[in-house]
Amino acid sequence: MSTATTAVPVTEVQRLDRTVGEVLDAGALVASMRSAIAGGAAYVVPSGIDRSLLVELRSYLAQVGRSSLPSYHPIEVGAPNSHRMNDGDERSYVRGRFHQFSFFPWNQDLFGLFDLLGPAYHLKNVLSGLPPTSFLARTPEHGCTARIAAQFYPTGGGGLNLHTDPVDRHQLTVPTLELSRRGDDYRSGGVYLTRADGSVLDAQAHLDLGDLLFFNAATPHGVAVIDDGEPLAWHRFEGRWIVLLAVNRLQSTADIGDSMELDATDRR
Numbered sequence: 001m002s003t004a005t006t007a008v009p010v011t012e013v014q015r016l017d018r019t020v021g022e023v024l025d026a027g028a029l030v031a032s033m034r035s036a037i038a039g040g041a042a043y044v045v046p047s048g049i050d051r052s053l054l055v056e057l058r059s060y061l062a063q064v065g066r067s068s069l070p071s072y073h074p075i076e077v078g079a080p081n082s083h084r085m086n087d088g089d090e091r092s093y094v095r096g097r098f099h100q101f102s103f104f105p106w107n108q109d110l111f112g113l114f115d116l117l118g119p120a121y122h123l124k125n126v127l128s129g130l131p132p133t134s135f136l137a138r139t140p141e142h143g144c145t146a147r148i149a150a151q152f153y154p155t156g157g158g159g160l161n162l163h164t165d166p167v168d169r170h171q172l173t174v175p176t177l178e179l180s181r182r183g184d185d186y187r188s189g190g191v192y193l194t195r196a197d198g199s200v201l202d203a204q205a206h207l208d209l210g211d212l213l214f215f216n217a218a219t220p221h222g223v224a225v226i227d228d229g230e231p232l233a234w235h236r237f238e239g240r241w242i243v244l245l246a247v248n249r250l251q252s253t254a255d256i257g258d259s260m261e262l263d264a265t266d267r268r
């Protein structure tokens, strides 16, 4: 039976000057981050990945998105890498407007994404109290698998309503990697977290291209509309790009909860 996750409001956002690899080598720091994240703290950690490679990845994804048809595949062993659009789909657990590109550990891809993002996944797992390589094998563990989900939020309408993600045996935190930068690639909007008094913390203001954001999955979060008021142009692939380092339950795994929308207001 799945249980609802209790919301954990954000307390602060702290930027570290060490890369993911360096943080992984600092055991005491990881332990203190883990308890702080459990209590609602968020951390910005530079990925250490070459920025030009991240820009190349973004171009590659846009090219795939432009030149092949979107399709939906449930999360099961052997699922193909694929991309899909979500334009306010009412079947989603959380309403949003974005284009998503999914990669699974059992497939191969041009960028070797699971190798590239290996250290960031290791830190996610360790912060979640799990062995570093959990869920990264080709065979799922505990009914769950890692899934790399690149997400594109288009200028003039991309966004995601306020929600929490499940905290359970598979994760404490769902890191995101920025593939773009507010101010360069878009003007306004982006990721925000909410505090105990309901006020909004603009986490996007702390983030640069190549940065990872680690926060408690149970912290209410959303994506404020990217460049609200601008014309919407999905096909130009201009706007906010991120990579979500997800661990998901397989469709056949029933005992882990789903993401929960907190505010029914349509923020598109």
Ligand SMILES: [Fe+2]
Binding pocket: 163, 164, 165, 174, 221
């Ligand atoms: Fe989320």
